[in-house]
Amino acid sequence: MDRIDLRSDTVSWPTPEMRRAMAEAPVGDDVFGEDPTVNRLQERAAERLGKEAGLFVASGTMGNLVAVLAHCGRGDEVILGDRAHTHVYEAGGIAALGGVHPRAVPVQPDGTLPLDAIRAAIRPNDVHFPRTRLIALENTQGTVGGIPVPKSYIDAVGALAREHGIKLHIDGARIFNAATALRCDVADLVSAADSVTFCLSKGLCAPVGSVLVGSRAFIDEARRARKIVGGGMRQAGILAAAGLIALEQMTQRLDEDHTNARLFAEGLAAIPSIEIDLERVRTNMVFFSLRDQAGMSAQELAERLKAHNIWIMARDDRSFRAVTHYWIRQEHIAQVLDAIRKELP
Ligand code: TLP
Secondary structure: OOOEEOOOHHHOOOOHHHHHHHHHOOOOOHHHOOOHHHHHHHHHHHHHHOOOEEEEEOOHHHHHHHHHHHHOOOOEEEEEEOOOHHHHOOOOHHHHHHOOEEEEEOOOOOOOOOHHHHHHHOOOOOOOOOEEEEEEEEOOEHHHOOEOOOHHHHHHHHHHHHHOOOEEEEEOOOHHHHHHHHOOOHHHHOOOOOEEEEEOOOOOOOOOOEEEEEOHHHHHHHHHHHHHOOOOOOOOHHHHHHHHHHHHOHHHOHHHHHHHHHHHHHHHHOOOOEEOOHHHOOOOEEEEEEOHHHOOOHHHHHHHHHOOOEEOEEOOOOEEEEEOOOOOOHHHHHHHHHHHHHHOO
């Protein structure tokens, strides 16, 4: 990449190997189900996550949207986190396009939704209420710092959902980061979920795309929902070819991103005008903030760092989120720390 870009892992460029695979990918018409590369990606993704079938979609947002459309009808309700990506950053798509009512429960600092709060939010069968059809979790939970949510919790939510005849969806945009940090098998981690979306285009470096996995019957429904939102693509094997490398190879190296995030966090902790909780750096995200003595706003520091060819995202006046990925190497971390030390008192 041509800059040190820590704003997100979504900024990561495809690798040279991906570009080659894209150029050479066998293709067909995927709306006819005839693209061999898309079909292979979908099969491999389903296998890897321990589900029956997969569906290649244009983005994480589309994966979550078609999952909700496939699980719920108009007027149904989904219980989800008040700081979940689907609730906050997906333009209200589930309500706008699906007529699905969101019931938000507070996300805890550990990325979970309290079980009691979920239980209390499940509607009784009463004509006054929407029907609770779905619980949606996020793993890793981005807004609280990329915190991985453990299998024991997901299993407990799964049991609660089953008890009430409700489905469980996981927005696993960074599920491989979660599995890496928790040192567990990804299929085992999501075994209680009926459906999972994961992104190929974040830390896994593919240029475009996510995969939604679940039962064969669910994926058939999701395919219809994808068509409705205009997500039926044609020779999408060009994109899926990069996705296969993302899935097979890039999922194996995420530890490196987590190590770099930790290195960065430890370096920041040694700078007096920076406040950071090292305990909360668990995957590839580093949340930190400026103390008063920094004498400048987060936006101002972000602006100054651009002169060092470093891009970083201010969350508000004081705080930042930095995200490591394939294109951020150990030497870049040292450069960024140097630049911050130069700019801060
Ligand atoms: N997240 C982006 C921004 O939209 C905030 C980022 O930079 O982190 N689920 C989760 C947990 C996500 O973090 C994101 C993207 C999505 C879904 C949506 O994925 P895309 O951008 O592919 O629609």
